[in-house]
Amino acid sequence: MSGHSKWSKIQHKKGKADAQRGNLFTKLCKAITMAAKDGGGDATMNFSLRLAVEKAKEENVPKDNIDRSIKKGTGELKDGEEIQEIIYEGYGPGGIAVLVETLTDNKNRTVSEVKNAFTKHNGSVGGPGSVQWQFERRGVVAISNNQLAINNLDKEELELTLIEAGASDILEFDEHIEVRCPVEKFQSVLEALKVWGITKPEDAGLKWVAKEEVAVDGETVEKMEILYDALDALDDVNEIYTNEK
Numbered sequence: 001m002s003g004h005s006k007w008s009k010i011q012h013k014k015g016k017a018d019a020q021r022g023n024l025f026t027k028l029c030k031a032i033t034m035a036a037k038d039g040g041g042d043a044t045m046n047f048s049l050r051l052a053v054e055k056a057k058e059e060n061v062p063k064d065n066i067d068r069s070i071k072k073g074t075g076e077l078k079d080g081e082e083i084q085e086i087i088y089e090g091y092g093p094g095g096i097a098v099l100v101e102t103l104t105d106n107k108n109r110t111v112s113e114v115k116n117a118f119t120k121h122n123g124s125v126g127g128p129g130s131v132q133w134q135f136e137r138r139g140v141v142a143i144s145n146n147q148l149a150i151n152n153l154d155k156e157e158l159e160l161t162l163i164e165a166g167a168s169d170i171l172e173f174d175e176h177i178e179v180r181c182p183v184e185k186f187q188s189v190l191e192a193l194k195v196w197g198i199t200k201p202e203d204a205g206l207k208w209v210a211k212e213e214v215a216v217d218g219e220t221v222e223k224m225e226i227l228y229d230a231l232d233a234l235d236d237v238n239e240i241y242t243n244e245k
Helices: 006-012 014-019 021-039 047-058 063-074 107-120 145-150 155-165 183-195 218-232
Strands: 084-091 097-104 135-144 169-172 176-181 203-210 237-242
Touching: 021 047, 021 063, 021 097, 021 237, 047 063, 047 203, 084 107, 097 107, 097 203, 107 218, 135 145, 135 183, 145 176, 155 169, 155 176, 155 183, 176 183, 183 203, 203 237, 218 237
Parallel strands: none
Antiparallel strands: 084 097, 097 237, 135 176, 135 203, 169 176
């Protein structure tokens, strides 16, 4: 089965992310703060926080930064305005649907920056509900072919295990497989992977997945990449989702 994989885009952009380490640290710390705010500061009890902390550690975010971010989320540390999650909806080149998930302590700044990025790069911001209905919230896990090879895993047997654990779709790409599942089955899918020795997937989280993907021409793909880069460069932008195939 094939489909659009945001993970592939992320891997392609890792060199750029490394060059913008400060921007990456800011995003990761905001995600930790938001997770702690929503579910408490104990990572053993707060699954979302545990994922956010693991991602930060993988990118070598200093422990002090992680601890500080958790305390900001729980209210132990008052440092500026409270961070909130805001989702912006819009259209990219060719009418591609775009969801922009932001974590911000200044809504006015964020909406201005997001609108500016869309306007400058052949897109437009839509009203609430204009785009989000085309997506659904899903658990998504990416497992690289290298991980499968290192653990000497049989892909077919692994897929059967994941389906039993609650996976609804398993997509195959050139360099990895992508497992999608209902939100309530996300943790059980990760637990099933642990049994097979995969404790740290290449990517894992709750994401917005397009219900139907739209094929576009090469020119539109290039224009979308430019818009994607412009949005991704903003400190307040946490995730970007599209229905581009």
